[in-house]
Amino acid sequence: MIRRTGFAVALAAVLAAQTPFAQAQESDSQDSDSLWNFYVGAGLGIAKIDNTVCDSLKGINTSTQQSCDDEDTGWKVYAGWKPLKNVSFEAGYADLGETTAKGGNTNLKAEADGGFLAAMVFIPGLERIGLFIKGGAFFYDAKLSGRLDGQPIGPILSAQGLDKDDDDTAGFYGIGFRLPLNDNLQMSVEFERFLDIGEERRFTFPTGATVDLEETDVNFFSVGAVWMF
Numbered sequence: 001m002i003r004r005t006g007f008a009v010a011l012a013a014v015l016a017a018q019t020p021f022a023q024a025q026e027s028d029s030q031d032s033d034s035l036w037n038f039y040v041g042a043g044l045g046i047a048k049i050d051n052t053v054c055d056s057l058k059g060i061n062t063s064t065q066q067s068c069d070d071e072d073t074g075w076k077v078y079a080g081w082k083p084l085k086n087v088s089f090e091a092g093y094a095d096l097g098e099t100t101a102k103g104g105n106t107n108l109k110a111e112a113d114g115g116f117l118a119a120m121v122f123i124p125g126l127e128r129i130g131l132f133i134k135g136g137a138f139f140y141d142a143k144l145s146g147r148l149d150g151q152p153i154g155p156i157l158s159a160q161g162l163d164k165d166d167d168d169t170a171g172f173y174g175i176g177f178r179l180p181l182n183d184n185l186q187m188s189v190e191f192e193r194f195l196d197i198g199e200e201r202r203f204t205f206p207t208g209a210t211v212d213l214e215e216t217d218v219n220f221f222s223v224g225a226v227w228m229f
Contacts, residue, residue, distance in 0.1 A: 037082040041188060043224030047074030047097040050217045072097025074220050088120040096194065096218050105150035112197050114140035130178035142166040142198045166199045178226055186226040194218040
């Protein structure tokens, strides 16, 4: 609740304070069409996974009822190139946190991270708040680890020709704003949705129970800073 309130406060501050930011928007770094506009940035926020590990375990008779945590801290770092006033390209690394299922002898964890490439378009007419949309590719590494009813998940998957790690490419899109604070520094607030992370797999435990692991989408809300050179 505290984290989500922080996002609301940040957005309210943006809408309430117009004049200083409008003046900063007129800086040379924003208005220039130079091909040499480069920047670096970082963001920190909340990653929420749609299909949790517990969703895959429905119907399994575990020692005790599962407790799930489908939210975790996520972060990213990136570098960008802005050849035009309304167009940017970025490359970076994002860690989308992990989801966990716990209870009795069960302690499973699923996590995803990787590099990304993105293209961004800043909406004309909304330069005061730097509103943009984005899309790109996420080159992820998804991992499943831990134990189910005391049994290590790795050997169970390996015995059935499955891998606990999954490396693949997924698409993602997002929307946000970058608010100029001075000639070089910007505040960034973003929502990004990463699509179809992981691999659909089915495996059977010695007890005969069958588990389906599904692809999942991950929502990432972040607040950060951008430094324009």
